[in-house]
Every structure is written in C-alpha cells, then in structure tokens.
Amino acid sequence: MRNLVVDIGNTGTKYGVFENSQLVKQGYFEAKSQLPEVVANSTFDNAIVASVAKETQNIRQELSVRGKLLELTPQAALPINILYKTPETLGVDRIAGAVGAKFLFPQRNCLVIDAGTCITYDFTDNQGQYHGGGISPGINMKFKALHTFTGRLPLVQQTSEHFPLTGQTTQESILSGVLAGTCAEVNGIIQAYEQKSEDLLVILCGGDAGFFETNLKGRIFVIPELVLLGLHRILIHNA
Structure with missing residues (x-):
C-alpha cells in the first residue's frame, strides 16, 4: 500500500509518501508549479490533502490515485x-x-x-x-x-x-x-x-x-x- 499525504500551509506545502504505514519520503515545496516529480509522476493507492489557507483543487487534480482521495475538513x-x-x-x-x-x-x-x-x-x-x-x-x-x-x-x-x-x-x-x-x-x-x-x-x-x-x-x-x-x-x- 503506497499512500500520499499533502499538508498545504500558510507559507509552503509539505508532502509525505507512506509505504505499508512507514514514512519513506517527505519534502517541501512553495508553489504548485514545484510539485515534485515523486508526487507528480507517481500513482498512489490513497491520498489525503489538507490545507489551512489555500484551495486544494489544483493539487488534487494533478494527483493520480487509484482509491480514495480525501480532502481533510473538520467534518471528516x-x-x-x-x-x-x-x-x-x-x-x-x-x-x-x-x-x-x-x-x-x-x-x-x-x-x-x-x-x-x-x-x-x-x-x-x-x-x-x-x-x-x-x-x-x-x-x-x-x-x-x-x-x-x-x-x-x-x-x-x-x-x-x-x-x-x-x-x-x-x-x-x-x-x-x-x-x-x-x-x-x-x-x-x-x-x-x-x-x-x-x-x-x-x-x-x-x-x-x-x-x-x-x-x-x-x-x-x-x-x-x-x-x-x-x-x-x-x-x-x-x-
């Protein structure tokens, strides 16, 4: 199982790649145009995107996910x-x-x-x-x-x-x-x-x-x- 998490903050975005519940890769980028290759060119089993300040639609559209693509909200x-x-x-x-x-x-x-x-x-x-x-x-x-x-x-x-x-x-x-x-x-x-x-x-x-x-x-x-x-x-x- 290969999952992706994306944390969009006030000044930049962090991501983490999990394999069998182990965090195997993480990184940081400041703009959507800098979406790292490991994220943009990979397909994940599931993914979650969370944002404190910005819309997530653009990033979500660029992700390739086989299963669930969840946007974290307080109602989740x-x-x-x-x-x-x-x-x-x-x-x-x-x-x-x-x-x-x-x-x-x-x-x-x-x-x-x-x-x-x-x-x-x-x-x-x-x-x-x-x-x-x-x-x-x-x-x-x-x-x-x-x-x-x-x-x-x-x-x-x-x-x-x-x-x-x-x-x-x-x-x-x-x-x-x-x-x-x-x-x-x-x-x-x-x-x-x-x-x-x-x-x-x-x-x-x-x-x-x-x-x-x-x-x-x-x-x-x-x-x-x-x-x-x-x-x-x-x-x-x-x-």
Whole structure:
C-alpha cells in the first residue's frame, strides 16, 4: 500500500509518501508549479490533502490515485473525539497534529506545540478527547509586525539559537524581545498545562521547532513529521 499525504500551509506545502504505514519520503515545496516529480509522476493507492489557507483543487487534480482521495475538513471522520465548541473553524493542521500525537502516545495527555507561521497549542487527553488550545503569532510574524507597524524599527529576519537577554543595539533589542519573549510565552503555557494535567507529554513540531528545542526548558519531544503522521492516520481511518 503506497499512500500520499499533502499538508498545504500558510507559507509552503509539505508532502509525505507512506509505504505499508512507514514514512519513506517527505519534502517541501512553495508553489504548485514545484510539485515534485515523486508526487507528480507517481500513482498512489490513497491520498489525503489538507490545507489551512489555500484551495486544494489544483493539487488534487494533478494527483493520480487509484482509491480514495480525501480532502481533510473538520467534518471528516477522526480517530479522536473533538470537543472544540466551533469545530468548523478548527484548523486541519491542528487536527492532524493532535491525531499524530495520540497515535504515537495513546495513553498520555499530550500538548502539541506547532511552531510555524503561527504558534499553536493543542491539548488532547489520555482518553483521546481533543479539548482545544491556543493560537499566537509566530517568530517571523512578530518580527514583521514590529517593522510594519512602527516608523523606524528595522525588519529583523534572524532566528538565532543564541540571543542577548539585554540588547545593546536596536536589532539586539528586537531579537531579545521577540525570541526571549516567545520562549517565556511557550514555557509559561507548558507550565500551566503541567499544573492541570498529570503525566503531560509535550510534543514540538513546525519550522521553528529547532529553535525551541535548543531554548526551552524541560523534556520535550521534537517530532518534525508529526502532522504528516497524523494525516496518514486520518487517511487510514477513512480508507
């Protein structure tokens, strides 16, 4: 069985190829015209496409699939129970991350932190009940906001693993405010969930996961392919 999962994000698209439930290939592209050969020139048994921002029709039309071609929506059948009050507004990437966490750690309370364009926090308990979480601006969004909504602050585009706590230039001060401030935010959210949830497991994914892995305190599992794994479990659940 050869399956394909496609995760269309705010800034780019990730894909994963699964053979007999094993992730054997994954990649990233920024535009439809860059659809990789391994995807465009292959036929798959089943496929799932999920998007947080863009239409999926163009990509779906270019895929060759023998069996089910599923577009993930909040109404799709899921292997977890959604308790979110407005499930129709719930991002499909958040759903997939929660499913991936429960697939890997079925008996644990899981907090998934997806650090990308936005930073999302998603809590699923040890009974497979998804409760919800939070959404805040990601690192690059904060850098851009400081530049866009002020008259003189420069655009900083450097996500450094090592940054000053006390900035001695304007650029260093922006690095400190954004990076130290975001680390404090994430640490605070983790501590709050630890206080309400015993045996909490924190899982980190997303484009800025490497930065947080270096700078966050405590034991955190970094699983970059978490959303792809979750999408594949949803595909299997619906196939």
